């Protein structure tokens with residue numbers, strides 16, 4: 001059942017349209033990832049949902065109730081900002097308590113809620129520290145706690161992990177996901193990192209130049225991209241002219257590098273090896289076929305033989321590993337990563 | 342090479358220190374008429390100045406006028422700078438140009454203007470300390486503008502206000518509870534810099550109130566014909582005051598808001 005409905009929402013900065021008829025559905029209890037290149041309007045969409053940014057058209061409903069005319073604080077949601085936006089002159093505990101200042105709760109209730117939330121994010125020992133004394137990951141958890149202490153029905157996360165280094169980011173991804181499941185939170189997570197999107201998202205919506213181009217389960221978005229923009233943005237799939245795979249066919253064929261098999265008969269393609277490269281447990285073979293560059297990944301055992309430049313490979317793939325994109329389904333918005341002028 | 346540069350540095354430092362040393366010697370020395378150095382040392386001149394009721398009154402007046410001007414200036418400027426920085430960038434650009442006007446126009450011209458304006462019956466403040474306070478207010482504007490603006494530029498104020506709006510907190514509350522505490526050292530820096538300027542200001546004080554309201558500078562001017570030791574003692578006191586204000590401002594400007 002749809003919990004949040006964003007229906008044909010538009011928003012502008014001055015004369016520049018940043019959100020163009022955005023429609024999205026988020027189910028209760030799901031982690032919905034909003035993925036897109038930087039500048040495509042992800043933050044603007046979160047701000048429109050939260051009421052921090054005015055919309056010029058469309059409607060937003062949460063749990064069956066229109067919220068787009070309500071002031072931000074009455075919408076029942078909370079947001080974690082990209083750069084945390086913690087109050088530097090207040091301790092961790094004060095940051096959380098300050099957030100509850102206008103709720104009309106008694107002192108004891110506030111203290112209880114704050115303590116409980118500090119326990120959830122495992123920050124009780126740092127409760128009296130100032131934000132400047134915390135590590136990046138700890139600041140992130142304070143920001144999360146400060147949002148959760150408001151008991152929102154919907155949590156908005158604007159690239160919450162992008163300021164952290166790779167190690168901590170992976171750990172916090174898992175932690176965030178676990179917490180979201182445990183607390184049964186409905187959340188929208190914004191990211192421009194496709195690995196993070198795959199790892200975290202129950203569903204993924206892909207935003208390009210102010211439009212949602214596809215919204216589906218991670219697996220579907222990855223293996224059945226709606227258009228070449230999505231295919232290019234998610235991973236390193238080969239996007240080939242369809243006629244190379246199926247003579248006479250128009251549009252594009254999408255094949256992931258690891259989906260290729262080296263066969264002896266009935267090949268899909270014959271390719272010439274250009275170069276090879278070891279990528280940990282995979283060997284990437286760079287080839288050319290029909291004038292197109294092609295990436296093929298094979299498992300790399302220790303000391304395994306690698307094809308030499310100039311070798312010819314017969315490549316096959318399971319039929320369901322080949323995805324065709326019809327030429328008409330190419331998006332009406334350009335595939336660039338920069339916004340429209 | 343390092344040798345040579347340290348020699349030059351020492352020479353330059355000695356050169357700069359010379360006036361200070363001379364003033365100290367003049368203030369504490371006795372019988373300094375023939376030799377290179379005074380014949381004896383004596384704290385009479387310094388003690389005399391510090392215990393002179395006229396000096397104490399002048400110091401009190403200077404501090405009162407400066408304090409009032411700084412308070413008024415801060416009350417006007419801090420909200421204006423915040424409003425410009427956060428809500429009204431166009432105002433901010435004008436503010437940056439306007440605050441230096443009192444320094445771009447020669448003091449004498451301004452004084453003539455002030456005297457005409459404040460001789461009008463409705464605003465008859467001529468000769469009272471208030472006209473000096475009002476003339477000093479704009480002199481403090483640039484001190485506040487530069488120091489506060491520098492602090493604001495690094496702060497994520499828009500995010501704080503957004504976070505507050507989601508919590509149901511009005512902008513004023515975030516400004517009072519978060520932004521003001523974060524820029525407090527820079528407001529104080531504006532006060533210290535302004536105090537340094539105002540305590541040494543002579544043109545306005547002399548032309549607007551003169552002997553009718555003797556401030557520290559006017560007192561110093563009136564005493565210039567007395568013994569060299571007395572003048573030196575006044576200058577020494579003044580010098581030490583400015584030195585400590587400078588030290589305070591250096592300490593304050595080092596104090597960066599923690600992120």
Ligand SMILES: Nc1ncnc2c1ncn2[C@@H]1O[C@H](COP(=O)(O)OP(=O)(O)O)[C@@H](O)[C@H]1O
Nearest residue numbers: 013018036037038039040041042043044045339
């Ligand atoms: N306050 C603003 N004024 C004008 N343009 C803005 C403003 N904020 C964002 N934009 C523009 O709107 C577009 C979308 O921005 P944003 O939603 O922040 O993208 P994302 O979060 O996906 O990186 C960008 O082209 C950006 O330059």
Ligand SMILES: [Mg+2]
Nearest residue numbers: 042043044159
């Ligand atoms: Mg963004």
